[in-house]
Amino acid sequence: MKHFFPGILAAFLIGWLGQVLLPYNALSRIDPFVDADTNEIYPVNVAGIANQGRDVYIASGCISCHTQQVRADYMGGDLERQWGARRTVARDYMYEAPVLLGTLRVGPDLASVGARDLAGTGEADLSTMVAQEKLARWHYIHLYNPRILSPDSNMPAYKWLFEEREIKGQPSVNALNLPPAFAPKPGYEIVPKPDAEKLVGYLLSLNKNHSLPEAKAAAPAASPQAGGAAAK
Amino acid sequence: MSASSETVISGKPPSVSSARSADYVEKLALAERDAAIALPVLLLFASAIIWLVGWSVLNFILAIKLVSPGFLGDGSFFTYGRLQPVATNIFTYGWASCAGMGTALWVMARLCRVRVGTPFSVLIGTAFWNTGLLIGIIATQAGAGRALKYLELPVWSQLIMFLGFALIAIYVIGLFVHRPPGPGFISQFYIVAAFLWLGWSLLAANIFASLPWVRGVITAVNGAWFAGNFQGLWFTALGLAAVYYLIPKVTGKAIHSYYLAHLGFWTLAFLYPWTGLHQYNGGPIPAWLMTLSIVATTLTIVPVATVAVNHHVTMVGSHFMMHYSPTLRFTVAGAMCYTASAVTGILLAQRSVSHIAGMSFAGVAQDYFVLYTFFSFVMFGAIYFIMPRLVRREWVSAQLIKFHFWGAAYGIGLTILFLTVAGLFQGSGWNSAVIRPVMVAQMAEAPLRGTILAAFLLLAGHAVFAVHFILMVLRMGQVSSEPTYLASPTASYGYYEEEEQETHGKGAA
Numbered sequence A: 001m002k003h004f005f006p007g008i009l010a011a012f013l014i015g016w017l018g019q020v021l022l023p024y025n026a027l028s029r030i031d032p033f034v035d036a037d038t039n040e041i042y043p044v045n046v047a048g049i050a051n052q053g054r055d056v057y058i059a060s061g062c063i064s065c066h067t068q069q070v071r072a073d074y075m076g077g078d079l080e081r082q083w084g085a086r087r088t089v090a091r092d093y094m095y096e097a098p099v100l101l102g103t104l105r106v107g108p109d110l111a112s113v114g115a116r117d118l119a120g121t122g123e124a125d126l127s128t129m130v131a132q133e134k135l136a137r138w139h140y141i142h143l144y145n146p147r148i149l150s151p152d153s154n155m156p157a158y159k160w161l162f163e164e165r166e167i168k169g170q171p172s173v174n175a176l177n178l179p180p181a182f183a184p185k186p187g188y189e190i191v192p193k194p195d196a197e198k199l200v201g202y203l204l205s206l207n208k209n210h211s212l213p214e215a216k217a218a219a220p221a222a223s224p225q226a227g228g229a230a231a232k
Numbered sequence B: 001m002s003a004s005s006e007t008v009i010s011g012k013p014p015s016v017s018s019a020r021s022a023d024y025v026e027k028l029a030l031a032e033r034d035a036a037i038a039l040p041v042l043l044l045f046a047s048a049i050i051w052l053v054g055w056s057v058l059n060f061i062l063a064i065k066l067v068s069p070g071f072l073g074d075g076s077f078f079t080y081g082r083l084q085p086v087a088t089n090i091f092t093y094g095w096a097s098c099a100g101m102g103t104a105l106w107v108m109a110r111l112c113r114v115r116v117g118t119p120f121s122v123l124i125g126t127a128f129w130n131t132g133l134l135i136g137i138i139a140t141q142a143g144a145g146r147a148l149k150y151l152e153l154p155v156w157s158q159l160i161m162f163l164g165f166a167l168i169a170i171y172v173i174g175l176f177v178h179r180p181p182g183p184g185f186i187s188q189f190y191i192v193a194a195f196l197w198l199g200w201s202l203l204a205a206n207i208f209a210s211l212p213w214v215r216g217v218i219t220a221v222n223g224a225w226f227a228g229n230f231q232g233l234w235f236t237a238l239g240l241a242a243v244y245y246l247i248p249k250v251t252g253k254a255i256h257s258y259y260l261a262h263l264g265f266w267t268l269a270f271l272y273p274w275t276g277l278h279q280y281n282g283g284p285i286p287a288w289l290m291t292l293s294i295v296a297t298t299l300t301i302v303p304v305a306t307v308a309v310n311h312h313v314t315m316v317g318s319h320f321m322m323h324y325s326p327t328l329r330f331t332v333a334g335a336m337c338y339t340a341s342a343v344t345g346i347l348l349a350q351r352s353v354s355h356i357a358g359m360s361f362a363g364v365a366q367d368y369f370v371l372y373t374f375f376s377f378v379m380f381g382a383i384y385f386i387m388p389r390l391v392r393r394e395w396v397s398a399q400l401i402k403f404h405f406w407g408a409a410y411g412i413g414l415t416i417l418f419l420t421v422a423g424l425f426q427g428s429g430w431n432s433a434v435i436r437p438v439m440v441a442q443m444a445e446a447p448l449r450g451t452i453l454a455a456f457l458l459l460a461g462h463a464v465f466a467v468h469f470i471l472m473v474l475r476m477g478q479v480s481s482e483p484t485y486l487a488s489p490t491a492s493y494g495y496y497e498e499e500e501q502e503t504h505g506k507g508a509a
Helices: A004-027 A049-059 A129-144 A194-205 A224-231 B002-010 B018-067 B080-112 B120-144 B155-177 B186-210 B218-251 B258-274 B287-299 B301-315 B319-323 B326-349 B351-357 B361-391 B398-431 B437-473 B489-495 B497-508
Strands: A162-166 A188-192
Touching: A004 B186, A004 B218, A004 B258, A004 B287, A049 A194, A129 A162, A129 A194, A188 A194, B018 B080, B018 B120, B018 B361, B018 B437, B080 B120, B080 B155, B080 B186, B080 B218, B080 B361, B120 B155, B155 B186, B186 B218, B186 B258, B218 B258, B218 B301, B218 B326, B218 B361, B258 B287, B258 B301, B287 B301, B287 B326, B301 B326, B319 B326, B326 B351, B326 B361, B326 B398, B351 B398, B361 B398, B361 B437, B398 B437
Parallel strands: none
Antiparallel strands: A162 A188
């Protein structure tokens, strides 16, 4: 009996040391990777709209259905599905708190969703202004009502991130270009609210395809055709 | 009783009937302690059952929303992503923890045979716990949630809950510390350890998650460590404490082996804190951590087998009592599911299984297996045992208890079955790159539709249980010298007679 309280304290502390403190010690020594040839630094601490969009992602509970981790090739078909060019590793997440790894995949993984050509633009370089604009418009419509783009989707609509308002003068350049069956009543338009802009900015910023010494990218980028086909 | 009255009338000290008179004094003291503890236990049980009914409604709504995303509109307050963690929090912190704390308090007061101060602090503690949970839920629904499993509620609401928890924990541990000298009973060890473990885990996990310089995958490691402790060191420990108390109480037999009981306790204590991480198999967490977690999870077969053998051998020769005793039916069903869920948990931790079933609905099914079929069934059993002793009435109707049992059993059985099937479809669907994402969702849709029916059965069972509980609180129960049985005990014995004759020899040996 005299060993009872020290015993349960030891059981707890040893578990905490082994599962939290030692891993913390090991993981806190990670530094960003500096490419010797290009002097490019990865990962970078994202600021601005993408970082604010992260809060919208958390507040909306996206993590309930989406993961942000590309598993190694020995664990499932993540790479085959081209959710990323390589498995994700601890270094990819070094600036994120809390990390949004997720534990359930009702929908697809989003670790590198910004690098996936969901809109089917067919552009080889998705970082161009034109490609980014097309991708953003796809995400707005998809968030407003996923069933516009894929009729059988079971993803909820995020209509509260958008505003239906009367067109005064010129229609807004940000107004969603919706098919007639989903369009608002004549004289009205659907415009993204700031939260929607932040969230889309965040989704487009998600890209963990950068090659790292501990996880080399299989291909420079996922083939656009395959990525586009997988999205629909 | 009559013997004791005589000694009181004659004014003599108890002599001839001293044994029976001591028994009477003991019973009187017991009644006093029961009466002192009745209100806090009743309040905890009432809170638990209100949360349970609330969860049942949300669970039903969520099951529908998963196949018809437009159900209840596209507003922010009822969006699936917010409602889902809220439902989990209501189930774990609302129903399961309140029922667990109520049972722990009552069992502890019974076993420690001592009254420490006034249980007023427990009443305040319960109020804090419920208030913190309620406003935390509202805040999460309004968008203030965090992305950490079982720690989703805003940290300030968790602080309110923690203050309440501390008040309850101090009282329960105080009972243990001030008990008369003696070796102590295994349930007491489980209860004291569970309260300390949850308190430490809540503090450590929340403080660590709040440190601004703690960034990266370690935040997920911290969360998974807490989730493992929450299931293994809190719910499992409280559940086993109740089983160890209830089986001997109802069957009138002592625990088979005290040595096994202690072996089970200490192996649980040192292994369960290591079991949380395997859910990130193949993910961005260092592989050695995952491997450690898989090994620890596999080794939990030791405490599980020890506990299973101990409970089973204690029960041998008494299984027929499950036919008529509501407490034993729920408790033993729960105890059996502890073993079963531990085995499926070990399977799910293996890489060969989790490359398909990991990150699918099969993991959700596993959580239900542990938290419902094991823990909640044991809690139902405990409430059926304790309530008549709190309100001094027997349960109103055996039919209502049966309805609750079968509603819960079929409801959760179908939930687990359908979710596992959906999870396997989902997991193998994601693993075949040729299957489009929408097709993966469609493959899982048929079994997910089944969970709507299952959720309805659960809701019906819980509604009947809640009504029955209210009737008991209103003291509308039966005034009877024997408990409300589901069938006649003697007839039940005859029903199982042949089996009993076979096993009786083994039990006695």
